[in-house]
Amino acid sequence: MASGLSFSSKSRLVNLTLTQRSRRAIILMLVSTLLTGVCGLRLAQLQIIQGQYNRQRAEQNRIALIPIPSDRGNILDRNGKLLAANRLSRSVYLRPREQSKEEWKQTAERLSPILKIPAGEILDKLQQAGYRSAMPVRISRNLALNAFITLAENASHFPGLEIRGESSRYYPNGKIAAHVLGYLSEATEADMKAHPDYPLGMLVGQMGIERLADRKLQGTWGGQLVEVDATGREVNDLGLKPPISGESVILTLDLDLQKTAERALGNRRGAVVVLDVKTGAILALASSPTFDPNLFTRRISKADWERLQTQENPFLNRALQGYPPGSTFKVVTAMAGMQSGKFSPNSALMTYAAINLGGHLFHEHGNSGYGVLGFRDALAFSSNTFFYQVGLSTGPEAIAQWSHQLGIGTTDLGLSGGSHGIVPTPAEKEKLFKEPWYGGDTVSMSIGQGLVQATPLELAVTYAAIANGGWRVKPHLLRSQTNEADTRPKKIGVNPAALSVIRDGLTAVVQEGTARRLNDGSIPLTAGKTGTAEVLGQRDNSLFAGFGPVAKPQIALAVVVENGGYGAEAAVPIAHEIYKTYFKKTSKR
The missing domain is CATH 3.90.1310.10 (Penicillin-binding protein 2a (Domain 2))
Structure with missing residues (x-):
């Protein structure tokens, strides 16, 4: 028998080898065809489907x-x-x-x-x-x-500059x-x-x-x-x-009034707001301390920045920050009392040296009571015990409601860094501070102390509503907004007799009360209310809010001087300077 493979075996081996090679060739051809197809499809996508997009990108890279x-x-x-x-x-x-x-x-x-x-x-x-x-x-x-x-x-040392x-x-x-x-x-x-x-x-x-x-x-x-x-x-x-x-x-700003307000404030911490009582256009809005915006037209230096930091927060707009309003808030308590139906414009109350509430004495504005007073004289003499009684009888909810109606807690300018005032109800106090409401809270609320806060802008809006017959104005800074639909004053529905007695009381403050400095004959008769707000561990804040002239009100203003003492001491002189500038300008028209 012959050794090795037979002819038939060799034939089968050759056929197997040829079959394997054919398969490889077919696979290679398939892979080649697939790759060519993918490339073709991609080329078609780039040139036909995405051609316009890619031409735009190439153009953008070129230009x-x-x-x-x-x-x-x-x-x-x-x-x-x-x-x-x-x-x-x-x-x-x-x-x-x-x-x-x-x-x-x-x-x-x-x-x-x-x-x-x-x-x-x-x-x-x-x-x-x-x-x-x-x-x-x-x-x-x-x-x-x-x-x-x-x-x-x-220049040659700085290529690319x-x-x-x-x-x-x-x-x-x-x-x-x-x-x-x-x-x-x-x-x-x-x-x-x-x-x-x-x-x-x-x-x-x-x-x-x-x-x-x-x-x-x-x-x-x-x-x-x-x-x-x-x-x-x-x-x-x-x-x-x-x-x-x-x-x-x-803007609605009057540069002369703005300069007067800032000059009168000086370097003291505080704010001034002046607005048109009919339209809400802001004529002046000043805050001190302040800063020079020209510093930021270049890279601010370390020395400039350090000088700014020596002041007490010069970027804070104090005209839009809440302060205890003190006695300037008594107009809100008066309005709430009369609007609640529990008091009439002719109501009178006995005042005392102090009232005892739960064993705690709440004292009068002076050393003793003023006898029997009505709303007009209670505002003129700023009787605390009168408004304690009005507040306790009216209730904190009604006072909060009317503070909002008059603009406190609801006024916004849209400027960054601003805030609202706050006049909380008992339910809101419990929610915010997790504490119950006490009778002392109502007493403090009645005279603008305790938890009550109002921004100077809101006080100006409140006094504008009293001046213009009960319309809450929408304060604004752009002249294009004046008399537009979203800035038109809103009627708040107050008793004209209540408004009249409050205005009489505010006029009496200037004629015979703590703001007598405004009645020196240099300006037309105005009306307003001073405020002295306690600051724990520091000198009192000085406040004034008012409007003028009484005969035909045109502007309302609010002034706050931090740690300025009595309202008549620091805030009233600033208001006097503003009134003088304003009435001097209007007399020339």
């Missing part, structure tokens, strides 16, 4: 827009006087792609002492833009003259109305996320009107269209997209 800031709109007072404007300044820009990351570290160290900006801050802005970006990045605004000269003389002329914000009156106007700063990371259309370096309003009317004021940035190559280098100028300036905003 770059170098941002050009728009001029911000002016802010004017009611008479057209400038409160915020623009002026020419110089800004420093860096083009990230002109140097490597390591080179920029050295350049930043050299620029830091010239621009008075930490090197790390410069590098952070470059990092944010990207070191291969062709877009210039603004790193400094309002370049000082000495820094400009230094950079100009050493460019100095541009552009407008910057300017507040011609310095600190005047700073809390109303606010200030500008570069958009934060949160701002950029909220507004993806903002270009890098966008300036946005911070607090005040600058923030409230930011969209209207900011305008639309323009840009220089340039063609760039694959490395980001400019190869062709394609034209200019001009910026669109922002719109001007006219």
Whole structure:
């Protein structure tokens, strides 16, 4: 028998080998066909289905827009006087792609002492833009003259640095109305996320009107269209997209009244609000201490910031913060008492040196009682025991209700950092403080102490309602809002006889009571109420709220001086200065 494989065995082996090779070939052909198909499909997708989209992206990569800031709109007072404007300044820009990351570290160290900006801050802005970006990045605004000269003389040492002329914000009156106007700063990371259309370096309003009317004021940035190559280098100028300036905003403020209010406050902590009793237009809104918004038109220095911190919270708008209103609140208790039906405008009560409530004595305004008083004289002499009795009989719920009707706890300007007053009911006290309501709470509430708080703005609104015949005005700062549907006064439905007796009492305060200084003949007869609010461990706060002239009320005002003592001591003289300025202006019309 022959050894090895037979012919038939060899034939089968050859066939098996051929079959395996065929399978491999078929598999390779299938894989090749599949890959070719995938590539074809992808090519079809890119060129046919997504062709327009990809052409747009390629165009966007080829064309770059170098941002050009728009001029911000002016802010004017009611008479057209400038409160915020623009002026020419110089800004420093860096083009990230002109140097490597390591080179920029050295350049930043050299620029830091010239621009008075930490090197790390410069590098952070470059990092944010990207070191291969062709877009210039603004790193400094309002370049000082000495820094400009230094950079100009050493331009060759700073490749990629460019100095541009552009407008910057300017507040011609310095600190005047700073809390109303606010200030500008570069958009934060949160701002950029909220507004993806903002270009890098966008300036946005911070607090005040600058923030409230930011969209209207900011305008639309323009840009220089340039063609760039694959490395980001400019190869062709394609034209200019001009910026669109922002719109001007006219406020209800009267610059002269605002200046008077701030000058009268001086450096004392406190606030002043003046408003039109018919429309609610705010004529002055001052808060002290304050700040100069011009500081923020450039990078604020460490020294400037430290000086600001030596003051007691200069950014707090005290005109929109709650204070114990003291005796200025007695008009609310009087209104609630008469509107409740438990007292009439002719009601009279015996007053005492003190009243005993649960073994605790609540004392009169003076050393002894005033005898029998009606509402008119109780306001004129500011009798505490009279209003204790009215409050206890009327009840805290009714007092809270009428405080809200008159504007306390419900008035809002829409400015950041503001708050409402509070006049809690027993149920609200238990919810807020987890404590029951006591009779002493009602007694304290009746004279504007204890848990009661009202903002100076709310006090002005309350006294405006008394002056104008029972209409709660909606305070506002934009002149365009005056007499619009959402700012029209609302009738609060008060008894005319109750209003009349309260107005008589407030007039008596000026004629024969604690605000007699206002009755010196230099101004028409006005009406109002002083307040002295206790502050634990400190001197009392001084308050005054009123309106004038009595014959035909035009303005209402509220003044608070922290730790100023008696209302007649600090607040009334400020009100006097405001009245003098206002009536002097109106006499010339």
